[in-house]
Amino acid sequence: MRLNLIGAGRLGRTLARAWRDAGHCEIGAVLCRDAAHARAAVAFIGAGQPTTTLNDLPAAELWLIATPDGAIAQVAAALAQVAGLRGDDLVFHASGALDAAVLAPLADRGAVCGSLHPALSFADPQRALAALPGTACALEGAATALPRLEALAQALGGQPFRLAPGGKAAYHAATVVASNYLVTLAALAQQLAAQAGLDTDAASAVLGPLMRQTLDNVLALGPAAALTGPIARGDAQTVARHLAAIDDPLLEAAYRTLGLATLPLAALPADQREALAGLLKTDPKP
């Protein structure tokens, strides 16, 4: 089998290298808009023909569009005009947010379309290559695409799972909340620690182990059993003191919203739940 890679950045070059190393497929064309980028990708992969134009691409059974998300639709429309594409070729992208519908012009040409999203950060291709084994890979698309995408994920050493049709946006939102917003929470906590007079090192020493231990508890026990603190205890006085102390409107809004989202996790009598909800919903200080 041959793979043509369109968009050979961090993710594209890492996956192509892994599939080649695994002997799953040979590498055909490696396409970027910039010729130097394409050559650098070929050097990393250890195989492939660098190119900058879709008209140059050889026949292939597998086509990965690994451009940034915003370019996938335009690349798919252009690729649909390329004579080298054959009826049952598998064309897929790796976006977490978009589904296979973005490849519609290719499906109209008879291509089998889908997506394979590895839940991994590809910030550094060499490190990502080492981290690929065991990575969860979300698959969706045409029924005939799924077994072929499964084989591709397994060749990476990944753990494939299928997403229900229409589930891609909610799945991606889940990964954003779990990963990106965890970063946001750490930053908000550090801001509050700074307000309390702790420098960055002191704040990290207090908050880092607390965050790690809490994450371990959530993963081991589930969110409701892992919850401790004033909302779990129904302690409205402490929450009121926090709200009075927080001096940044954005941070206060985040504290209120997260508090309201935390309430359903706490097993509280109705009166305590209502008192906390009322307090958290109260308009911010004028």
Ligand SMILES: NC(=O)c1ccc[n+]([C@@H]2O[C@H](COP(=O)([O-])OP(=O)(O)OC[C@H]3O[C@@H](n4cnc5c(N)ncnc54)[C@H](OP(=O)(O)O)[C@@H]3O)[C@@H](O)[C@H]2O)c1
């Ligand atoms: N990075 C991650 O951690 C990660 C994780 C999971 C999924 N993904 C997904 O993987 C895909 C690629 O992301 P990435 O982070 O690897 O992006 P990236 O590092 O920015 O690489 C994008 C590549 O596409 C090329 N390119 C850009 N526009 C193009 C166009 N119109 N036609 C052809 N090539 C084009 C770029 O090279 P030129 O500029 O030379 O054209 C570059 O080689 C996205 O769908 C993303 O959502 C990424």
